Amino acid sequence: MSQIHSRVKPITKLTAVSSNPSVSGRVYPLLAADHALARHSAAVVMYYSENPFGSFILDPMRESLSKILTLYPTVTGRLTRTENGNWAVKGNDAGVRVTMTKVGSSLDEWLRSADSVEERDLAAFDDMPEDPYIWSPFRIQINEFEGGGVAIGVSFTHLLADPTSATFLLKTWADAHRGRPVSPPLFTRRLSLGDGEKIPNIATxxxxxxxxxxxxxxxxxxxxxxxxxxxxxxxxxxxxxxxxxxxxxxxxxxxxxxxxxxxxxxxxxxxxxxxxxxxxxxxxxxxxxxxxxxxxxxxxxxxxxxxxxxxxxxxxxxxxxxxxxxxxxxxxxxxxxxxxxxxxxxxxxxxxxxxxxxxxxxxxxxxxxxxxxxxxxxxxxxxxxxMKKGNENESLSYATKFVKDSKPVHVSYNIxxxxxxxxxxxxxxxxxxxxxxxxxxxxxxxxxxxxxxxxxxxxxxxxxxxxxxxx
Structure with missing residues (x-):
């Protein structure tokens, strides 16, 4: 937390793990484009006027999170170095750190009065340590406001993902919780322009x-x-x-x-x-x-x-x-x-x-x-x-609904x-x-x-x- 007298008070911490074990020891190498962003961290905070969680520790919300984490081995794994010293993620089902907090204000009051420092308190905004081998590269924080509102914060090192990826992670979680079909993400990327038989142009x-x-x-x-x-x-x-x-x-x-x-x-x-x-x-x-x-x-x-x-x-x-x-x-x-x-x-x-x-x-x-x-x-x-929804434009951010027809009232992206x-x-x-x-x-x-x-x-x-x- 960034302030001694923060309105955000931690209540409990736990670890959410995949419901199905991943292939233990599988290594997911990170690309040059990932390494270039390693200095930065990022976070997404989604604010809801209603609390869909109940008691997260025993709630179906935790079950649905564990279910979708099976699709995200780079989220539950831990950072490691390959033989040449580059970063990779080792799948080991160590899980994602989850923090539960209480916020000493209503949601409306928070959006009116909170400053940029306080908002960081909603997402465990943490830089990657020098030795991150046991560190959770993704962290989830569930913040309960007085009067029933809640903010879900996902923070992570930019080495692993961008804010769009974190939005997809939250959307997948919300869909799974509502019993909607979910698709696994892609973990492959075309690395070269064209068919790979010609030398790419890097003079642009x-x-x-x-x-x-x-x-x-x-x-x-x-x-x-x-x-x-x-x-x-x-x-x-x-x-x-x-x-x-x-x-x-x-x-x-x-x-x-x-x-x-x-x-x-x-x-x-x-x-x-x-x-x-x-x-x-x-x-x-x-x-x-x-x-x-x-x-x-x-x-x-x-x-x-x-x-x-x-x-x-x-x-x-x-x-x-x-x-x-x-x-x-x-x-x-x-x-x-x-x-x-x-x-x-x-x-x-x-x-x-x-x-x-x-x-x-x-x-x-x-x-x-x-x-x-x-x-x-x-x-x-x-x-x-x-995204197009009928004749209207809808944002993927605000389509992240844990409860039917209960979309976020505000979504904040941070770098x-x-x-x-x-x-x-x-x-x-x-x-x-x-x-x-x-x-x-x-x-x-x-x-x-x-x-x-x-x-x-x-x-x-x-x-x-x-x-x-x-x-």
């Missing part, structure tokens, strides 16, 4: 960006402290926003609009800020965009999914003068076109994977991980979480050890449709306070929750 913009990023922070030993806040934009507001910018970008997505809006306003705040020890560098007109690439190596109509890291980070740079002098619609068009080109140029995406795999020592050991979220301003897209200029995460909202939540993490509370008072952002009437002091 993506590989140049990754190479430069890997050289930036060898000296960094501790993360930048961040302050954060979450903005909620309604479906009505997003419809109006996208309609207004149609002349500039008729096919703009909510992500295109919100990423552009917050990028532009954050840069404005930073340019007007005194140099108070923050990472004010010459690249503050650049943003790195983190997007999901699962569809690149699995069928889009498959009922199964890849469990692991399936992320591609690309950089978009705009001249500061161009940013300052152009309307928001112009920036939206640039962001949209950037992502559209990435979607069309599969080689660009795969070249980054190939470059990471090529960066090995002579003995086959991968190079040291580097900061993937930073030091430049970074923005994570969760647009891939949206640990963010460096430099800050992080923006654009997520689905419980309202559905085009509604989105935007979590912003910046290097100081002053910057967050200024963002909360920014008139360009306030003109869209967002609701602000879970904002507060330095982490």
């Amino acid at each position: 913009k993506s590989t140049t960006f990754y190479a430069n990023k890997s050289k930036l922070d060898d000296h960094i030993v501790s993360p930048t402290k961040m302050s954060s806040v979450t903005f909620k934009f309604s479906n009505t507001t997003m419809n109006q926003c996208l309609s207004k910018i149609k002349p500039h970008c008729p096919n703009a997505t909510p992500f295109d609009f919100l990423a552009s809006l917050f990028w532009k306003q954050i840069l404005k705040i930073k340019s007007n800020s005194p140099k108070d020890g923050q990472n004010n560098n010459n690249n503050n007109h650049s943003i790195s965009i983190c997007s999901d690439i699962r569809n690149s190596f699995q069928s889009s109509n498959s009922q199964r999914y890849y469990f692991g890291n399936a992320l591609h980070i690309s950089q978009l740079t705009i001249d500061p003068k161009e940013m300052a002098e152009n309307e928001l619609g112009h920036i939206v068009e640039l962001v949209h076109n950037h992502l559209e080109r990435l979607g069309e140029e599969e080689e660009e995406t795969w070249s980054a994977m190939e470059w990471l795999e090529s960066q090995k020592e002579k003995d086959g050991r991968y190079v040291m991980p580097f900061t993937m979220y930073g030091p430049e301003l970074s923005c994570v897209s969760m647009e891939h979480m949206m 640990g050890n963010v460096e430099g200029e800050g992080l923006i995460i654009i997520m689905p909202s419980n309202e559905g449709g085009l509604a989105r939540n935007v979590k912003v993490m910046l290097p100081s509370k002053r910057e967050v306070d200024e963002l909360c008072e920014d008139q360009a952002i306030l003109s869209f009437n967002p609701t602000m929750i879970l904002g507060g002091r330095d982490e």
Whole structure:
């Protein structure tokens, strides 16, 4: 727990194990793309207005968790080193640590008053230790609020999975609890572009960006402290926003609009800020965009999914003068076109994977991980979480229902050890449709306070929750 006087009080700890033993001793090697993310941790917190658990220790909820853990040997296993020193997961059914807590407030009060520090208390946000061989790389925390609400937090090392994978894990658990059919995840990945008979092209913009990023922070030993806040934009507001910018970008997505809006306003705040020890560098007109690439190596109509890291980070740079002098619609068009080109140029995406795999020592050991979220301003897209349900768009996050018709009232995604200029995460909202939540993490509370008072952002009437002091 991060605070001495936290409202989150641990009640009990236990271990959830697979209902069917896995193949003991089987080793699941981790790829270069996984190793590159090893500096970071991650967490997903799902808030429910009703508590579906009862007494978890004897409840069917624990039975359903044990049932689905059989499908996730990399979740219940433990980290180990292979002969060449790279990380792998050894299946040994050691299980997942589960913590039960009581929260000293109601759910509504928490969402209004909790800060970014307190939210971390809901998910056992723990960095990987130097010797993680008996450490549970995934941890589940069940937090009961006064009045019946509950938050389920899943925290994990980014070495093993991304936030989308953790969402699938929770969705599988919820489906199993309701007696719905579940499908095992995929644990294989196409490693090479094409048929593997030709030398892949690793001379692309993506590989140049990754190479430069890997050289930036060898000296960094501790993360930048961040302050954060979450903005909620309604479906009505997003419809109006996208309609207004149609002349500039008729096919703009909510992500295109919100990423552009917050990028532009954050840069404005930073340019007007005194140099108070923050990472004010010459690249503050650049943003790195983190997007999901699962569809690149699995069928889009498959009922199964890849469990692991399936992320591609690309950089978009705009001249500061161009940013300052152009309307928001112009920036939206640039962001949209950037992502559209990435979607069309599969080689660009795969070249980054190939470059990471090529960066090995002579003995086959991968190079040291580097900061993937930073030091430049970074923005994570969760647009891939949206699914079609009839004529409506529904998010996978909010389809995670342990009880029929009882979807989460809020889902929060968190990344640990963010460096430099800050992080923006654009997520689905419980309202559905085009509604989105935007979590912003910046290097100081002053910057967050200024963002909360920014008139360009306030003109869209967002609701602000879970904002507060330095982490």
